[in-house]
Amino acid sequence: MRKYMKVVTLSLFALCGIPLLLLAAVQEKSIPKETLTQQEWLVADTAFLQPKAVAEYVQAGDTAGVVLKRLGFSAIEVVNIIQAAATVYPLKKIHIGHKFTRETIQHATWVTYQIDAESSLQLVFEKGKGWQAEIKKYQLDSRIEVVSATIEESLFLDAAKAGLADRLILKLVDMFAWDIDFARDLRKGDSFTVMFEESYDRDGRQVDYTILAASFTNRGRVFTGILYVNKQGVAEYYNDQGHNLRKTYLKSPVKYSRISSRFRASRKHPVLGYTRAHRGVDYAAKTGTPVRAIGDGKVIYKGWKGGYGRLIEIRHHNGIHSTAYAHLSRYAKRIQKGTYVQQGQVIGYVGMSGLATGPHLHFEFRLRGRAINPLRIKHTPAAPVNKDELSAFRLQAKKMLHMMSEFDQTDHWG
Ligand SMILES: [Zn+2]
Incomplete structure (x- = not known):
């Protein structure tokens, strides 16, 4: 429809x-009408107002002078036009394929050069005034x-x-x-x-x-x-x-907490003892502290996942961002795989399930599935x-x- x-x-x-x-x-x-007096305008019949227009496109090797001559201007007129144009737009800068137009209505002549999609150079000749140039926004x-x-x-x-x-x-x-x-x-x-x-x-x-x-x-x-x-x-x-x-996303999924471990390319794992990357941010908080979704989205995972313990993953509506909330002690009511959650909604509670030395939330922010540093995300208001x-x-x-x-x-x- x-x-x-x-x-x-x-x-x-x-x-x-x-x-x-x-x-x-x-x-x-x-249609340029401001040059006609009110009286002329009133008596003018519409056919006479139709401007006579001719157009020429800039070809390879053309100068403005060459194109203006093709439009029927004499050598002296070409010089006058180029001089008048120079005050607002030097006609040395012309581009192949751009259009020059010549329009004549009664005593006035217009030359238009299309500069780009939004503006044009317009030159007007009126008896007694000579050529005047200005840039016109379309x-x-x-x-x-x-x-x-x-x-x-x-x-x-x-x-x-x-x-x-x-x-x-x-x-x-x-x-x-x-x-x-x-x-x-x-x-x-x-x-x-x-x-x-x-x-x-x-x-x-x-x-x-x-x-x-x-x-x-x-x-x-x-x-x-x-x-x-x-x-x-x-x-x-x-x-x-x-x-x-x-x-925007909430700056933190847990209120009243402190960051106990930041995002790092590699670190010594406190439990496993070997060095490996820490792909999220840890927020130390008491067991049972509510964990909130940092943005609207859909729960795409809810369950136990190895070292993460009880884990919730949310895919945000833009389809490229997802967040993960790990080591939960329990899940919030009515949170299931497929549930739509809103920004700030409580989805679970801080705990130490999986591989954790103490109660904290391990939080990950992923861009197309790849963990990035959540603390580096720009929050445009x-x-x-x-x-x-x-x-x-x-x-x-x-x-x-x-x-x-x-x-x-x-x-x-x-
Ligand atoms: Zn962690």
């Missing part, structure tokens, strides 16, 4: 600054779309059937990576709705996708995310309560919406979710 909401033209830059406005901004594709054309899909085969296959680009799906996966293990936990019947802005450059090429809001139903659990740009200009995804969709912005956020969230659900049920075309 692919549903177009509305074709709007707006600037991506507006998105970063005033996200609320973007939903209302409707603007005609800009008004990217964009439209907002709402697409829903139900997973029958795989996320990427079904998304492709719904007409969604892989790049957009990767963004969706990234958005919910802390809540859903996309590699393992997707099921037939899971579904999602995504409202996104698709932007194009002036030649109609897709430039980017920005997810404005999305909801994902995974095994009956519904996750929602809304894009919000805070007063500092930082864009993040939040759930409808204003909690950041990104999360993932703060909720600021209290003083909560009401603004709630209003925006309400509007966006309303739009998403409304357009998900109507406007079926394509």
Whole structure:
């Protein structure tokens, strides 16, 4: 199902600054009209306003002068254009394949050189003023779309059937990576709705996708995310309560403890006596001290495992991180293999089962199954919406979710 909401033209830059406005901004594709007087503008008939445009692409060996001559400018005009351009963009730097355009409307002539996907050099000639140059940021054309899909085969296959680009799906996966293990936990019947802005450059090429809001139903659990740009200009995804969709891990699985042994490439084992690596961090604490999951995830192992004694392993939702909690005296109630646990949830209690000289928690953090030093993990803050912005956020969230659900049920075309 692919549903177009509305074709709007707006600037991506507006998105970063005033996200609320973007939903209302409707603007005609800009034709240079500021050089006509109000009166001329009123009497002008539309056919006459259609600019006469010609374009030339930079070929190997071309200089700006050569391309401008191909566009029909005389030698003296070429010199004037290059001189005017030099104040903002020296035309010595031109790239093969980039486009020069010449447009004429009545008494004015425009020369545009496409610098990159986001900007162009624009030169305007007006009688009495000569050539004036400026750098223009493109008004990217964009439209907002709402697409829903139900997973029958795989996320990427079904998304492709719904007409969604892989790049957009990767963004969706990234958005919910802390809540859903996309590699393992997707099921037939899971579904999602995504409202996104698709932007194009002036030649109609897709430039980017920005997810404005999305909801994902995974095994009956519904996750929602809304894009919000805070007063500092930082864009993040939040759930409808204003909690950041990104999360961080708890710094420690045990409160009120001290680190008795750190992660080390090799050390003398206190029981076995020989030297071997210590692939985790030991937290010394009294037997019975609660042990907490440092992040949301799924229990993938619960049981006795050699020197680890009673062990719990959790795979976190991003699918690449897992944590292990060893030497437990006992497990928390209702913790089984396959149980989903939340950050901070008590999963067991400190003990000295397996090879341990005293009560402590042996804690491991693994990246794709390989133990890394948990004390070296960077904890990037993932703060909720600021209290003083909560009401603004709630209003925006309400509007966006309303739009998403409304357009998900109507406007079926394509
Ligand atoms: Zn240890």
